[in-house]
Amino acid sequence: MNVEERIQELKAERKAIILAHNYQPPEIQDLADFVGDSLGLSQQAASTDAEVIIFCGVDFMAESAKILSPQKKVILPDAEAMCPMAAMCTDVELAPIKERYPEAAVVAYVNTSAAVKTLADVCCTSSNAVKVVGSIPQKRIIFVPDRNLGAYVQRFHPDKEILLWPGYCPTHHDITVGEVMEIKGKHPQAKLIVHPECTPEVIDLADHVSSTEGMIKYVRSSEAEEFIVGTEMDMTYRLSKVCPGKRYYPIPSAVCPNMKRIDGPSLLKALETLSPEIELSPETIEAARRPLERMMEIGRGD
Numbered sequence: 001m002n003v004e005e006r007i008q009e010l011k012a013e014r015k016a017i018i019l020a021h022n023y024q025p026p027e028i029q030d031l032a033d034f035v036g037d038s039l040g041l042s043q044q045a046a047s048t049d050a051e052v053i054i055f056c057g058v059d060f061m062a063e064s065a066k067i068l069s070p071q072k073k074v075i076l077p078d079a080e081a082m083c084p085m086a087a088m089c090t091d092v093e094l095a096p097i098k099e100r101y102p103e104a105a106v107v108a109y110v111n112t113s114a115a116v117k118t119l120a121d122v123c124c125t126s127s128n129a130v131k132v133v134g135s136i137p138q139k140r141i142i143f144v145p146d147r148n149l150g151a152y153v154q155r156f157h158p159d160k161e162i163l164l165w166p167g168y169c170p171t172h173h174d175i176t177v178g179e180v181m182e183i184k185g186k187h188p189q190a191k192l193i194v195h196p197e198c199t200p201e202v203i204d205l206a207d208h209v210s211s212t213e214g215m216i217k218y219v220r221s222s223e224a225e226e227f228i229v230g231t232e233m234d235m236t237y238r239l240s241k242v243c244p245g246k247r248y249y250p251i252p253s254a255v256c257p258n259m260k261r262i263d264g265p266s267l268l269k270a271l272e273t274l275s276p277e278i279e280l281s282p283e284t285i286e287a288a289r290r291p292l293e294r295m296m297e298i299g300r301g302d
């Protein structure tokens with residue numbers, strides 16, 4: 001029996017579901033029951049009746065799954081798969097800022113630890129950040145941790161004052177205008193689609209800005225045949241699976257090494273051992289659930 005067959009067998013035995021983010025390596029996307037963006041994965045985690053969630057992504061995503069489904073076992077196959085942007089904002093750093101601006105709402109991108117979420121009024125993903133900020137009454141907002149996403153949201157809400165945390169995603173932040181222009185030069189007919197974690201300068205060049213799942217929607221409805229995909233490069237694999245027959249050009253430098261830590265053997269080991277398991281205190285789960293559920297009520301925005 002090969003690794004794939006053993007994974008399918010164990011998955012049934014364990015009553016497990018395999019969730020994978022759009023940035024996971026192709027072999028993991030092919031093995032998953034559901035592949036999607038951060039919001040779609042949270043929705044799946046909240047609604048599944050599986051007993052075990054094997055989360056192929058990074059730490060904050062698996063934590064969100066645990067918060068939304070605390071009675072389930074949530075396994076992150078590689079304990080070191082961590083989002084460096086989420087690590088750029090801690091609860092210890094955020095607490096005094098929140099105190100300094102008591103009238104402000106704290107909007108936490110899901111790319112934050114469970115501890116940071118306990119201090120938030122509401123969470124958002126890249127799909128619904130603009131909608132979430134528009135839905136809250138406060139004029140002043142402490143937006144953590146992605147300064148690029150926060151600045152993008154500010155464009156849609158000139159009436160609000162968004163205080164930007166100095167965090168960023170290295171994978172997206174390091175995509176340069178020069179790199180993008182070079183690919184555009186080679187493929188002049190291609191539409192440029194970019195993720196809002198990119199810098200404002202790169203966003204300004206784009207034909208379309210959205211979450212990874214929003215990119216699928218755009219590509220499906222577009223008459224264009226070619227797309228430059230301004231996000232983590234394995235998104236092109238997902239696009240080629242769900243929308244074949246079009247051409248997708250990745251940004252070769254845009255690799256998230258943390259998303260690549262999970263492979264077939266580590267996924268198999270996770271199913272065999274049901275570890276490493278996400279563990280959070282009941283108090284943290286309780287306090288972090290409110291802002292996540294508030295976000296889920298608002299739903300998809302792109």
Ligand code: 13P
Nearest residue numbers: 037038125126127211212
């Ligand atoms: P989405 O899943 O919202 O598209 O965001 C991408 C991302 O960087 C997650 O780490």
Ligand code: SF4
Nearest residue numbers: 058083084169171256
């Ligand atoms: Fe974090 Fe960026 Fe990797 Fe997403 S792509 S997990 S935001 S480092």
